[in-house]
Amino acid sequence: MLQHSIHHIEIGVRENGEEFVLELCKKLGLYRAGYRETVHSRQWLVRANDWVQLLVTEIRSSPPEQEQQNCAHSDQQRDEAIANDPYLVLWDQDVDEGGRPVRNSVFNVCLTVKDIQRQVERLERCGAKMEKPVTVLSDADGEVKVAMVRSCLGNVVHTLVERQHYSGFFLPGFTSIRRQDVKTDDGYDEIRPPTPPRNRITHVDHVTFAVEVDTSQDIIAWYENAFGMKRFYVNSAEDDGEGFVINLPNMALRLKAFEYWKCAETGVSSNTTLHHHSNGDVGVNDDDDDGCNKLLFVIAESLKDSEPNQVDTFLKDHKGPGIQHVALHTGNIVDTVSRLKQQGLQFVDPPHTYYKEINGMLKDLNMKESVSRLEDLGILVDVEYGNDKTHGDKKAKYLLQKFTKPIFEVNTFFFEIIQRMGATGFGANNIIALWRSLQALLQTEQQQQQHDV
Numbered sequence: 001m002l003q004h005s006i007h008h009i010e011i012g013v014r015e016n017g018e019e020f021v022l023e024l025c026k027k028l029g030l031y032r033a034g035y036r037e038t039v040h041s042r043q044w045l046v047r048a049n050d051w052v053q054l055l056v057t058e059i060r061s062s063p064p065e066q067e068q069q070n071c072a073h074s075d076q077q078r079d080e081a082i083a084n085d086p087y088l089v090l091w092d093q094d095v096d097e098g099g100r101p102v103r104n105s106v107f108n109v110c111l112t113v114k115d116i117q118r119q120v121e122r123l124e125r126c127g128a129k130m131e132k133p134v135t136v137l138s139d140a141d142g143e144v145k146v147a148m149v150r151s152c153l154g155n156v157v158h159t160l161v162e163r164q165h166y167s168g169f170f171l172p173g174f175t176s177i178r179r180q181d182v183k184t185d186d187g188y189d190e191i192r193p194p195t196p197p198r199n200r201i202t203h204v205d206h207v208t209f210a211v212e213v214d215t216s217q218d219i220i221a222w223y224e225n226a227f228g229m230k231r232f233y234v235n236s237a238e239d240d241g242e243g244f245v246i247n248l249p250n251m252a253l254r255l256k257a258f259e260y261w262k263c264a265e266t267g268v269s270s271n272t273t274l275h276h277h278s279n280g281d282v283g284v285n286d287d288d289d290d291g292c293n294k295l296l297f298v299i300a301e302s303l304k305d306s307e308p309n310q311v312d313t314f315l316k317d318h319k320g321p322g323i324q325h326v327a328l329h330t331g332n333i334v335d336t337v338s339r340l341k342q343q344g345l346q347f348v349d350p351p352h353t354y355y356k357e358i359n360g361m362l363k364d365l366n367m368k369e370s371v372s373r374l375e376d377l378g379i380l381v382d383v384e385y386g387n388d389k390t391h392g393d394k395k396a397k398y399l400l401q402k403f404t405k406p407i408f409e410v411n412t413f414f415f416e417i418i419q420r421m422g423a424t425g426f427g428a429n430n431i432i433a434l435w436r437s438l439q440a441l442l443q444t445e446q447q448q449q450q451h452d453v
């Protein structure tokens with residue numbers, strides 16, 4: 001059984017979990033693979049493949065028979081049940097009268113570990129708060145050890161999973177949903193044949209946190225101590241202390257990134273490597289030694305005294321720091337975005353001036369994608385140059401990306417679809433290019449208005 005750094009990512013929805021899951025499956029081309037139900041919760045496992053697993057959790061209101069009992073007693077029972085359930089945690093301090101968190105949130109990046117006991121001892125030495133102790137769970141497919149730690153960052157937790165002695169499809173306690181059993185009222189067919197590898201979402205590329213001013217340094221220190229992760233530069237223009245700083249009107253923020261790789265001492269598992277071939281294909285090899293199945297986290301932090309930007313919007317609507325987006329990698333973003341659009345997934349489109357803004361960078365890049373096709377689909381391009389940073393440098397590498405609209409009713413979490421063509425950054429240049437193109441668009445509109453007057 002292959003192992004991966006990110007085992008799954010958990011999404012907490014306060015109500016209508018089933019409808020949410022169906023929408024997610026339909027629009028992102030995922031399928032329901034497993035289900036678990038308790039008195040207090042329902043959980044659905046949705047998958048793109050073995051490397052992209054999302055767990056949707058809904059904490060239920062108190063059951064009717066409990067509502068008739070003493071309220072405090074019901075609350076206590078619920079809290080105890082959740083405390084004793086290795087898979088459940090309230091993702092929000094604020095709960096409504098039914099005991100459900102008051103907002104939706106993506107809050108748990110679950111990590112596969114090689115030695116959970118050793119990892120937990122390390123966390124305890126760091127003073128990290130364990131939400132769940134190490135618990136052994138088993139069924140006919142073997143044994144899994146799980147634990148849960150609260151991070152230093154907003155409502156983010158990490159479930160740890162040691163599962164080398166388990167051959168089941170997900171985790172004990174979950175019932176597999178066979179794809180042929182799935183039927184939906186509106187006729188959406190989850191039983192489609194697997195899409196060719198180049199067209200599908202392959203793996204989680206990175207997870208980005210939105211954090212409060214002046215907190216990124218402490219957050220990175222926590223992840224270094226807790227998991228042995230290391231900082232790395234998102235861009236050659238990055239400063240060690242400051243990160244990659246973007247300081248424009250209405251857009252003042254810094255980006256910092258950190259990663260785990262398998263040579264680190266701690267036990268986060270990463271013995272599978274995804275190989276990115278020059279033709280865009282992605283292959284998996286669990287026996288590779290040259291690199292790692294990296295666990296990449298990015299921090300987006302507002303600058304002090306800046307005007308409100310996308311990070312501040314997240315902090316306000318999410319009521320605190322947390323996971324802002326998850327980037328899903330595809331081997332062919334043109335096909336993937338085209339398909340997801342047809343399936344009804346809504347994306348943020350750049351202003352048409354964006355492609356004029358980046359045109360100079362693209363003309364010598366020798367891209368295999370048609371720029372007009374990228375423009376049609378609103379796919380962003382970010383270019384990374386070799387050492388001399390010369391435009392047209394043959395060493396130039398690039399990535400393609402596109403962001404969805406927020407998936408909840410408020411402006412918080414969204415997905416990114418990304419395809420890497422050698423570039424290792426996160427599209428930092430695109431933030432500037434988008435800002436410039438928006439400025440150009442506003443200028444054109446103002447000139448037009450003056451002309452009309």
Ligand SMILES: [Fe+2]
Pocket residue numbers: 206208298325327416426
């Ligand atoms: Fe990203």
